[in-house]
Structures are given as structure tokens and as C-alpha cells.
Amino acid sequence: MFAPIVVLSRNYLGKAKFNKIRGRAIAKHSQVITAVCTSFGIERTTRQNLIRTARDNGKKLGLLA
Numbered sequence: 001m002f003a004p005i006v007v008l009s010r011n012y013l014g015k016a017k018f019n020k021i022r023g024r025a026i027a028k029h030s031q032v033i034t035a036v037c038t039s040f041g042i043e044r045t046t047r048q049n050l051i052r053t054a055r056d057n058g059k060k061l062g063l064l065a
Contacts, residue, residue: 003062029054 010018030051037047 006063 013021033050033054034047036042037050042050
């Protein structure tokens with residue numbers, strides 16, 4: 001679904017810059033998940049599963065193309 005946008009962005013920015021930005025976005029997303037889990041008292045294993053689910057959904061949507 002998003003794969004064409006991701007590929008075009010990677011080609012435009014260059015692989016190194018794209019990976020740097022992508023890494024920052026993934027880190028921020030994980031921080032948000034952690035903050036929400038901390039706020040609601042969700043266990044560490046559940047938080048890890050949520051992060052894995054986010055990664056898997058990103059793959060399915062083509063965000064990790």
C-alpha cells in the first residue's frame with residue numbers, strides 16, 4: 001500500500017539519509033508505545049508484543065519496503 005511512496009522517498013533522499021530518518025521514526029514510535037504502556041501499567045512483555053505487532057503491520061503496509 002505505502003511501498004511506492006517509501007521506495008520513491010528512499011530514491012529521492014538516498015539510502016543513508018532515508019535509513020537515518022526511518023530509524024528515528026521507528027525509535028519515536030517505540031517510545032510512544034512505551035509511554036502509553038507505562039501510563040496504563042501494561043507489562044513489559046505486552047509492550048514488546050505491541051512493538052512487534054507495529055513492526056509486522058509496517059511490513060504488511062509496505063512501510064518497511
